[in-house]
Amino acid sequence: MEAAAGVAMQSRAVGVAGTGSCGRRSGDGRARPGSLRVGGPAAAPVLRARGARPADPLCCLKTSRGHQSLHNSVDEALLLKRKAEEVQLELNGRCIYLVGMMGSGKSTVGKILAEVLGYSYFDSDSLVEQAVGMPSVAQIFKVHSEAFFRDSESSVLRDLSSMHRLVVATGGGAVIRPVNWRYMKKGLSIMLDVPLDALAKRIAQVGTASRPLLDQPSADPYTAAFTKLSLLAEQRGDAYANADVRVSLEELAAKKGHDDVSQLTPTDIAVEALQKIKNFVTEHSMASGPFADL
Numbered sequence: 001m002e003a004a005a006g007v008a009m010q011s012r013a014v015g016v017a018g019t020g021s022c023g024r025r026s027g028d029g030r031a032r033p034g035s036l037r038v039g040g041p042a043a044a045p046v047l048r049a050r051g052a053r054p055a056d057p058l059c060c061l062k063t064s065r066g067h068q069s070l071h072n073s074v075d076e077a078l079l080l081k082r083k084a085e086e087v088q089l090e091l092n093g094r095c096i097y098l099v100g101m102m103g104s105g106k107s108t109v110g111k112i113l114a115e116v117l118g119y120s121y122f123d124s125d126s127l128v129e130q131a132v133g134m135p136s137v138a139q140i141f142k143v144h145s146e147a148f149f150r151d152s153e154s155s156v157l158r159d160l161s162s163m164h165r166l167v168v169a170t171g172g173g174a175v176i177r178p179v180n181w182r183y184m185k186k187g188l189s190i191m192l193d194v195p196l197d198a199l200a201k202r203i204a205q206v207g208t209a210s211r212p213l214l215d216q217p218s219a220d221p222y223t224a225a226f227t228k229l230s231l232l233a234e235q236r237g238d239a240y241a242n243a244d245v246r247v248s249l250e251e252l253a254a255k256k257g258h259d260d261v262s263q264l265t266p267t268d269i270a271v272e273a274l275q276k277i278k279n280f281v282t283e284h285s286m287a288s289g290p291f292a293d294l
């Protein structure tokens with residue numbers, strides 16, 4: 001109990017200090033204020049003039065891969081901005097909670113959504129680390145226990161639920177406690193539904209050490225991740241289904257004519273999330289009055 005109270009005080013302080021900026025994970029795993037760029041660094045190299053011939057921007061757009069990719073990313077960024085503008089007013093400052101399995105892209109997509117919506121971004125795992133005063137979730141599991149971590153996670157979510165204009169990337173297991181849903185239902189929840197094979201590939205690329213539930217030194221990282229994620233997905237299926245909105249990468253990839261979900265960019269996923277938020281808010285407002293009971 002005492003630990004949970006300590007978490008509550010510290011995470012409240014973090015939340016207030018972080019308002020108006022994005023809390024980002026740095027090398028030591030803690031949330032740090034920072035800012036994000038949408039559209040990305042592709043602009044710099046392609047805008048640099050090369051050679052003596054006068055530039056023909058339209059010709060370059062048609063023939064140069066670099067320009068084509070700049071063009072694509074500008075289009076993507078504009079679409080993202082337009083979608084965000086469409087939902088901003090209707091969201092009325094309501095927080096967004098991203099839920100999903102480990103490695104599903106909650107942090108990656110969450111930062112993009114926060115940037116375009118003008119919200120602050122928080123990662124609940126990082127807030128727990130800060131509140132407990134330990135550099136990693138893995139260490140909290142080892143020194144304390146999973147139950148201790150879950151108590152701290154609930155305290156963090158409770159504190160965040162009293163705030164507005166936040167995008168929160170929750171821990172993969174935050175959905176298993178009904179009390180956490182009471183907090184998250186004060187905002188709007190989005191589940192990122194990613195095929196297990198894609199999740200295991202992403203996690204295998206960085207190893208399983210930072211994700212204690214997946215860490216099995218006896219197996220190779222892909223097999224360890226795939227095996228445990230399959231079990232967790234089965235156990236948590238109903239809990240994830242509580243989310244207001246589901247973004248299925250398989251469905252999105254099929255809609256875009258891709259063979260594989262790995263062809264989807266985080267921006268594609270953020271755009272789809274905004275569209276689903278818009279549909280949800282519209283339906284909700286039509287059924288029960290304006291989505292504005294903050």
Ligand SMILES: Nc1ncnc2c1ncn2[C@@H]1O[C@H](COP(=O)(O)OP(=O)(O)OP(=O)(O)O)[C@@H](O)[C@H]1O
Nearest residue numbers: 101102103104105106107108109172202264265266
């Ligand atoms: N659309 C994507 N395509 C390919 N890789 C991605 C995509 N989105 C995220 N990733 C990569 O997958 C890994 C996990 O992403 P991220 O940290 O955003 O997930 P998460 O859901 O926040 O994970 P966790 O809950 O375990 O912290 C990262 O290495 C990230 O770069």
Ligand SMILES: O=C(O)C1=C[C@@H](O)[C@@H](O)[C@H](O)C1
Nearest residue numbers: 102125137171172173211212
């Ligand atoms: O899926 C889970 O249970 C977890 C996911 C991570 O984000 C961390 O919250 C922790 O490693 C547990």
